Every structure is written in structure tokens, then in C-alpha cells.
Amino acid sequence: MSEKWQWLRHGLHTLVELFFPKKCVSCNRRLVNEDHVCTHCMLQLPRTFFHLNPENQLVQRFWSESNMEQATGYFYYSKEAPFRYILYELKYYGNQSLAHYMGTCIVSHIGKEHAFWKGIDCIVPIPLSKERLKKRGYNQCEAIAQGISQESGIPMNTNILLRVVDNPTQTRLKKLARWENSKDIFMANPTYDFQGKHLLLLDDVVTTGSTLISCIRAIHRKYPNCHISVMALSVVPQL
Numbered sequence: 001m002s003e004k005w006q007w008l009r010h011g012l013h014t015l016v017e018l019f020f021p022k023k024c025v026s027c028n029r030r031l032v033n034e035d036h037v038c039t040h041c042m043l044q045l046p047r048t049f050f051h052l053n054p055e056n057q058l059v060q061r062f063w064s065e066s067n068m069e070q071a072t073g074y075f076y077y078s079k080e081a082p083f084r085y086i087l088y089e090l091k092y093y094g095n096q097s098l099a100h101y102m103g104t105c106i107v108s109h110i111g112k113e114h115a116f117w118k119g120i121d122c123i124v125p126i127p128l129s130k131e132r133l134k135k136r137g138y139n140q141c142e143a144i145a146q147g148i149s150q151e152s153g154i155p156m157n158t159n160i161l162l163r164v165v166d167n168p169t170q171t172r173l174k175k176l177a178r179w180e181n182s183k184d185i186f187m188a189n190p191t192y193d194f195q196g197k198h199l200l201l202l203d204d205v206v207t208t209g210s211t212l213i214s215c216i217r218a219i220h221r222k223y224p225n226c227h228i229s230v231m232a233l234s235v236v237p238q239l
């Protein structure tokens with residue numbers, strides 16, 4: 001690109017910034033050389049540090065499952081805290097770029113060389129129902145997983161886990177939370193062979209963990225020797 005075009009591009013960028021300044025998705029402050037979330041909010045983010053505790057409260061939600069390796073989440077979810085807007089942006093405003101960015105933040109936070117990543121063969125985002133995918137325009141778990149994959153170098157695979165029930169009603173989801181009928185929602189793709197592999201399941205927000213348990217059980221039904229770890233962007237603290 002010639003110097004003239006570079007100056008023109010820089011000028012246009014400055015004008016756009018002047019009239020449409022980027023704001024922090026959490027506190028709405030104007031961003032200065034920051035991406036999506038301001039430095040102040042990033043410092044205030046209530047990180048779980050679960051990766052430093054192999055018996056953390058998230059992994060305890062999956063102790064009933066065999067071949068479960070480890071589990072971590074980036075930050076605690078709270079309905080009252082401004083950080084909830086990060087998740088609202090992903091779920092309701094289609095902010096794919098933010099989802100990808102948060103994925104890269106998880107890797108930076110844990111550290112690329114941390115033992116958590118050792119032995120993981122691929123990252124598997126939780127699939128969305130077709131209806132939600134159509135409504136939202138993208139799968140936020142997949143976008144977060146892309147960010148993690150880019151930073152960690154671990155490949156992402158969206159074909160291992162399939163959603164076989166497209167449109168569970170709210171009532172049905174409540175039933176799921178009570179651990180009922182969960183085996184029918186997901187299935188492992190029969191055309192793959194992941195025996196003995198180590199998969200990292202990626203979810204955006206974990207509450208009871210019932211959705212993830214449905215996934216873990218679906219994978220273990222097909223690949224009993226498959227090792228599974230869990231990662232979440234946000235975790236609802238257990239009371």
C-alpha cells in the first residue's frame with residue numbers, strides 16, 4: 001500500500017474513532033488502545049484461578065463422570081456485576097469478535113506453557129441448536145474456542161459432538177438441570193474415532209454443569225477410553 005493510501009486509511013480510521021468511539025462492553029467507558037474491555041474492568045474481573053486447584057468447585061460438578069481429567073473457568077458469573085454484559089454481548093448482540101478475544105484472554109491468563117494444556121488433542125465447543133444458531137447468527141462457544149485455538153495452537157473440532165435435539169423447550173431445559181433425559185440431547189459423531197484422545201469441552205457459562213454432563217456422557221458412550229477436560233468462560237459460583 002502506498003504512503004498516500006496509508007495516510008488516507010489512517011485519517012478515515014481517526015474520523016470513525018471520533019464519531020463512533022469504542023466503548024468498554026462492561027462499564028461503557030471509552031477505550032484507549034484497548035480491545036473490547038477496558039484495563040480497569042480487566043483488572044477487576046473476578047478470576048477463578050481454578051487451573052491452580054485440581055479439586056476446584058467446577059471439577060467437583062463432574063466427579064460423577066469417568067475419565068474426567070480437569071476443569072477450569074475464567075471468571076465468576078454474577079447477575080449483579082457489570083461483567084455480565086460481556087456474556088450478554090456474546091449471547092444477545094452477536095459480538096463474535098469479543099468472543100474470540102475472550103478466548104485469547106483465557107490462554108493468556110492460564111499461560112501457554114501451563115500443565116493444563118498438556119496432552120489435549122482438540123477443543124470441542126458445545127454445539128448450539130439449529131434454531132438458536134439461526135437466531136444468533138453464530139455459536140459463541142465456537143468463537144471462544146477459535147480464540148483459544150489460535151493462542152494455544154490446539155486445534156478445534158466442531159464435528160465430534162452433535163446436537164440431536166434441536167429445540168429443547170425451557171421446561172425441558174429445567175428437566176435437564178435435574179439430570180433427566182440428558183442423554184438424548186447430544187451424540188458423538190459415529191464417523192470419527194477418538195478412542196484414547198483427550199478432548200477439551202468448551203462452554204460459555206456453566207451453572208449446574210448439566211449440559212456439559214450430557215456432552216461428556218454422549219462422548220463416553222461412543223468412546224469409553226476418551227479423556228475429557230472442561231473449560232468455561234464464566235462459572236456461576238456454587239453456593
Ligand SMILES: [Zn+2]
Binds near residue numbers: 042
Ligand atoms: Zn470497563
